Amino acid sequence: MTVHPSLEPYVDAWTHSIEAITELVLPLTEGQWNLPTPCPGWSVRDVVSHIIGLELEQLGDPRPIHTLPRDLRHVVDEFTRYMEVPVDVRRHHTALEMTSELEYTVIRRQRQFRNDKRDPATTLVRGPKGDQIPLELSMRLRAFDVWIHEQDLRAALGVPGNWDAPGAHVARDILLSGLPKVVAKGAGAPPNTAVVLDVHGPLEFLRTVRVDAAGRATLDPTPSLGPAVSLSLDWETYVRLAAGRVRPRTVADRVKVDGDAELAEAILANFAVTP
Structure with missing residues (x-):
C-alpha cells in the first residue's frame, strides 16, 4: 500500500x-x-x-x-x-x-x-x-x-x-500527551513539583511530569531526583486508566505509589484523558 x-x-x-x-x-x-x-x-x-x-x-x-x-x-x-x-x-x-x-x-x-x-x-x-x-x-x-x-x-x-502492536505505540504517545494536564490542572500539583510515571510490561517507559514555577507542566523522558510522587504500574493498567475503562480503586493493587499519597490520589482520580 x-x-x-x-x-x-x-x-x-x-x-x-x-x-x-x-x-x-x-x-x-x-x-x-x-x-x-x-x-x-x-x-x-x-x-x-x-x-x-x-x-x-x-x-x-x-x-x-x-x-x-x-x-x-x-x-x-x-x-x-x-x-x-x-x-x-x-x-x-x-x-x-x-x-x-x-x-x-x-x-x-x-x-x-x-x-x-x-x-x-x-x-x-x-x-x-x-x-x-x-x-x-x-x-x-x-x-x-x-x-x-x-x-x-x-x-x-x-x-x-x-x-x-503498532497501535499500542501510537496510543502510548497520545495518552502521554495528556499527562501534563492531568498532573497540573486535574490534580492541581503545586509549582516546582515533579511526578514520575514508571510503566512496565509489553511497552516499558519512564516519564517525568515537571510543573514549573508558573504552574505549567511538561513531559520529560529523564527521571527526577526526589519527585513528589512516583507511580509504577503495568502497561495494560495504564491504558485502561488513561482511557477511562476502569476506576482507580478497582486496580489499586496494580499501582504502586511512592510519595505524597494525597497528590497521587488526585492524579489517579483525574487520570482518564480520553473523552
Whole structure:
C-alpha cells in the first residue's frame, strides 16, 4: 500500500488493528455481539458500529439522520451524542449485517489510502467531534481509536493480545500527551513539583511530569531526583486508566505509589484523558 510517508506508520497501525478486529468478530454468534465491553454503555456490536461510523465519515459518507432514545445514560453531552448516532442506528443489525458492512468499509478505506494524493499536513478532514482537522492528525487518531477499541473487544471476548502492536505505540504517545494536564490542572500539583510515571510490561517507559514555577507542566523522558510522587504500574493498567475503562480503586493493587499519597490520589482520580 503506497501512502504519504508521514501517514505510513498510522496506516500500518490502523491496518493491523482493523484486521485483528475483523478476525475477532467474524466467528461471533448473535449473542456474543451483545456482550458488554469496558467502553461505558457499549456492547461488542456498539464498538464495531462506532468504528464503522467513523471510518465512513472519513470516506465522506453523510452521517445518518437519527433521533437518539432519551434513556441512554452514557450519553451526557454533545460529544457523546455525536458518537452515539452511528452506534444506535445499528443496534438491531444482525451479525451478518455487521461483518459485511465492516469488511466493505475496510475495503473502501484501503482503496482510499492507495489512491490518496492529498497533503497530510494541509488537507483538512472531518475530525472525531465533527470539526475540521489535518489529515495526518485524523489518521493518527484513527490508529489510536481502533487499537483502543480492539482492546475493548478483546476484553469482552476474553481474547487478550496485541498489547505491543503498532497501535499500542501510537496510543502510548497520545495518552502521554495528556499527562501534563492531568498532573497540573486535574490534580492541581503545586509549582516546582515533579511526578514520575514508571510503566512496565509489553511497552516499558519512564516519564517525568515537571510543573514549573508558573504552574505549567511538561513531559520529560529523564527521571527526577526526589519527585513528589512516583507511580509504577503495568502497561495494560495504564491504558485502561488513561482511557477511562476502569476506576482507580478497582486496580489499586496494580499501582504502586511512592510519595505524597494525597497528590497521587488526585492524579489517579483525574487520570482518564480520553473523552
